[in-house]
Amino acid sequence: MAKDAQKQGYHHGDLRRALVEAAIPLLRTGGPDALTMRALARAAGVSPMAAYRHFEDRAALVAAVADDGFKRLHARLRAAAESPERTLRKPQQTARAGLQAIALAYVEFALEHPDEYRVMFGSKLAADPAIAPQSRNEVFAFLREGIAMLQRQKLVRAGDPQAMAYTAWALVHGLVMLAIDGQVRGKGAPSPEELTLTATELLMFGMAG
Amino acid sequence: MAKDAQKQGYHHGDLRRALVEAAIPLLRTGGPDALTMRALARAAGVSPMAAYRHFEDRAALVAAVADDGFKRLHARLRAAAESPERTLRKPQQTARAGLQAIALAYVEFALEHPDEYRVMFGSKLAADPAIAPQSRNEVFAFLREGIAMLQRQKLVRAGDPQAMAYTAWALVHGLVMLAIDGQVRGKGAPSPEELTLTATELLMFGMAG
DNA sequence: AGGTGAATGTTAACACTGTAAACATACCTG
């Protein structure tokens, strides 16, 4: 019974998980700045220094929260890929529509949880290999696999799928960042969803041979 | 003689500018976290609270630094647009090549000063209208004007230039963010410049009618 | 069973941060 996440007595049970989970409500209310070691420990009902038994320093803690976010994002994208009933506008070939549905799910996730998304791409986590969120690579691999599949179906022109995946990711990531920063809000500006649709259509036009 | 930026005696001369300028070396050495009120004041040879005579709080100071960054970025893009000798690969129609040169200049700027770029898009500055960097809008307007010009020359398909400009900006911004985060570094990954070229070509293929 | 080392949590302390309040000085305008 050592794997259970009880939280009574001197030892916590699974403090590491508790800390990472306590991060979400903190983020939603106070933004990324509220993600402090001490506040996290407080939320988990534990003394400030307890967190340091599980994370080297604040950067490592933040990286773990980011990693958790990428896991949830990955799950969301997979779900969107498997039930692509959300093909708005021009269903076209279903494979491409599926890719578009994935892009929409990505944008939705980020706009629903902007602070989490900001943490995921906040500090230069990927630079330090010790704490680089590995789930991030899985998300990217998922995307690249999608592109490669479209190539096999001749729905996307031949070429390095890696570079194309980077391009697609950059486009969606950029859209999200601009939207989160409140930059798309000006008068006459399209809604983020509308913008995502037109943007992905433009890109897929270019990728289609 | 009140407008000169002397720094002797009780009054500084132009402390506001001095603070914003002191931010750059701090950023380059210590990253965005080194951008503290007290460190800035120290660098300007002034007491910690002096900064508060010119900036409401830290967020406002950071916003001013970001605004300064957007001004320099804007200048850089304008320079790239006026001397487009940098047309690598497939010069095509010169107007489109010019847009590609602008994209390259954008990426170069960001990769040369990653910490400044991170500050520019760091906290949600644009959300608070009181401190939202206005130079940012000018950069976007510049980009949108470029797209509109291409439309007039029939080099880009008709459509809302605003949405297209958002798309182009998002693509480049996303590329930069991924590159800065060290995400493009994996084996077999293209160089950021190479990636920028292929990405912009894909997008322009889609935007061309 | 009992003891022992490792894992985990706690308390105390330090240097640093943002920022409010009260005070001091220099400039500028009448």
Added chain:
DNA sequence: CAGGTATGTTTACAGTGTTAACATTCACCT
């Protein structure tokens, strides 16, 4: 020259990350 205003300073407080020393509990071995 007088006085108000802009600017800079000192002091103080709460909150932060993090180190060091100490305390408790768990897991395992004989």
